[in-house]
Amino acid sequence: MAITLIREADLVVAWDAGEKRHAYLPGGDVAFEGGVLRFVGRGYEGPADTIISGKGLLVMPGMVNIHSHPTSEPMNKGLLDELGSPGLYNSSLYEYMPIFRGDASAVQDCVRVALSELLLSGVTTLADLSMAHPGWLDLLAEAGMRVCIAPMFKSARWFTKNGHVVEYEWDEKAGEKAMEEAFTLIQRAEQHPSGRLFGMACPAQIDTCAPGLLRDSRAEARARGISWQIHAAQSVVEFHEITRRHGFTPIQWLHEMGLLDERAVIGHGIFLDDHPSTPWHTRRDMDILADTGTTVAHCPTVFARRGITMKDFGRYHRSGVNMGVGTDTYPHNMLDELRLVAYLARTQAGDPRTTSTTDIFNAATIGGARALGRDDIGKLAPGCRADFVVVDATHPRMQPNYDPVRALIYAAGDRAVKDVYVDGEKVVGDGKVLTMDFAAAAANLSEAQKRVVAKAPEQDWAHRPTEKISPPTFAWL
Numbered sequence: 006m007a008i009t010l011i012r013e014a015d016l017v018v019a020w021d022a023g024e025k026r027h028a029y030l031p032g033g034d035v036a037f038e039g040g041v042l043r044f045v046g047r048g049y050e051g052p053a054d055t056i057i058s059g060k061g062l063l064v065m066p067g068m069v070n071i072h073s074h075p076t077s078e079p080m081n082k083g084l085l086d087e088l089g090s091p092g093l094y095n096s097s098l099y100e101y102m103p104i105f106r107g108d109a110s111a112v113q114d115c116v117r118v119a120l121s122e123l124l125l126s127g128v129t130t131l132a133d134l135s136m137a138h139p140g141w142l143d144l145l146a147e148a149g150m151r152v153c154i155a156p157m158f159k160s161a162r163w164f165t166k167n168g169h170v171v172e173y174e175w176d177e178k179a180g181e182k183a184m185e186e187a188f189t190l191i192q193r194a195e196q197h198p199s200g201r202l203f204g205m206a207c208p209a210q211i212d213t214c215a216p217g218l219l220r221d222s223r224a225e226a227r228a229r230g231i232s233w234q235i236h237a238a239q240s241v242v243e244f245h246e247i248t249r250r251h252g253f254t255p256i257q258w259l260h261e262m263g264l265l266d267e268r269a270v271i272g273h274g275i276f277l278d279d280h281p282s283t284p285w286h287t288r289r290d291m292d293i294l295a296d297t298g299t300t301v302a303h304c305p306t307v308f309a310r311r312g313i314t315m316k317d318f319g320r321y322h323r324s325g326v327n328m329g330v331g332t333d334t335y336p337h338n339m340l341d342e343l344r345l346v347a348y349l350a351r352t353q354a355g356d357p358r359t360t361s362t363t364d365i366f367n368a369a370t371i372g373g374a375r376a377l378g379r380d381d382i383g384k385l386a387p388g389c390r391a392d393f394v395v396v397d398a399t400h401p402r403m404q405p406n407y408d409p410v411r412a413l414i415y416a417a418g419d420r421a422v423k424d425v426y427v428d429g430e431k432v433v434g435d436g437k438v439l440t441m442d443f444a445a446a447a448a449n450l451s452e453a454q455k456r457v458v459a460k461a462p463e464q465d466w467a468h469r470p471t472e473k474i475s476p477p478t479f480a481w482l
Contacts, residue, residue, distance in 0.1 A: 009037055177215050303330055
């Protein structure tokens with residue numbers, strides 16, 4: 006196979022195997038062949054079929070996004086930015102999100118927009134938490150990204166008839182059938198000819214899944230050696246619902262059932278027993294997460310829009326909880342998400358030292374890889390997959406660059422991302438997605454959103470027009 010060499014990059018974020026950490030390597034060489042990194046260091050003397058000058062370049066590991074919903078979230082741009090139900094503790098889950106669901110014809114454009122945004126911001130591995138849809142696997146393969154599919158299944162749907170009470174409509178047989186179909190789809194993903202797809206079990210939400218569905222899905226995930234993720238501790242409504250049903254917090258109930266371990270991922274994990282919005286008579290949740298090795302998928306943007314946040318990223322990390330990062334919502338921009346992780350942690354703690362860029366970058370790389378059970382992604386070391394990001398270190402927004410990764414996260418963002426490689430294949434070149442037509446998908450999605458806006462009153466319990474549900478920033482003349 007052909008060997009490609011990036012010679013003498015200005016800087017490589019390389020893996021220091023002895024110290025088990027990322028490290029800055031000036032003047033580094035990166036050689037890869039057949040989708041695998043063969044050399045990361047200085048002074049490569051082996052063969053090279055293609056040589057790329059590393060002058061002016063920063064080479065870093067591709068990021069691992071462990072929580073996203075690409076089939077639906079891009080549709081909500083401009084609609085859900087300022088929406089939260091006052092009677093449901095400002096969550097948008099129960100009253101507003103069901104109103105703005107795109108039709109089936111919009112799904113592929115939603116996915117292409119989300120994955121394009123993710124690639125442009127340096128994500129090379131993605132966990133896609135979606136309801137199964139036609140052509141899903143081939144569409145993901147088209148993007149050239151490494152994707153962990155997580156087909157969601159559940160025993161009930163939630164709804165509200167008045168904006169302050171959440172009700173549940175149960176169909177446990179349907180949930181069991183959907184779970185079986187999800188595991189079949191995961192097997193198909195693992196056998197996909199692209200070689201970049203794998204799977205994770207995903208009972209959708211702790212409050213919409215019957216205990217049997219949770220236990221059965223966890224047992225099957227363990228038998229298959231795959232990860233298991235669930236939305237839990239994501240809203241005050243859910244916290245009260247679970248404590249009412251079971252007398253335990255969401256985290257404690259999962260633990261009581263024996264579902265938490267190093268391959269379990271909690272989507273969001275905000276409302277623990279010591280959160281100011283959900284004070285409980287115990288103080289066990291954080292220790293349970295740390296002691297079991299459970300990962301928390303932290304997605305700050307979607308909650309910050311509603312005045313909600315984790316208390317705080319640094320506290321979880323210091324307590325020994327493995328942290329990963331996800332985008333969850335639009336914009337699917339991982340670098341923007343990392344910046345917000347830092348700022349919210351520091352403001353919530355009232356302490357700029359509560360977390361560091363090192364901790365946050367680790368969560369977006371090796372923390373996410375650990376959650377997905379992968380030791381071959383999220384770092385640049387020989388034998389790992391050739392999933393990496395090339396940053397234009399000379400970009401004006403990267404200057405001055407005393408600390409290039411800080412410059413990237415806090416100043417330049419995705420504007421400085423030049424190229425992205427997955428399995429050694431270039432999927433972003435000169436800041437453009439090479440595998441999908443991003444512009445066309447975005448234009449199609451704009452038209453699809455018009456259909457959603459027109460139908461919104463039919464989906465709303467109060468039959469309100471969209472302009473009343475989500476008033477525009479300025480009046481239209």
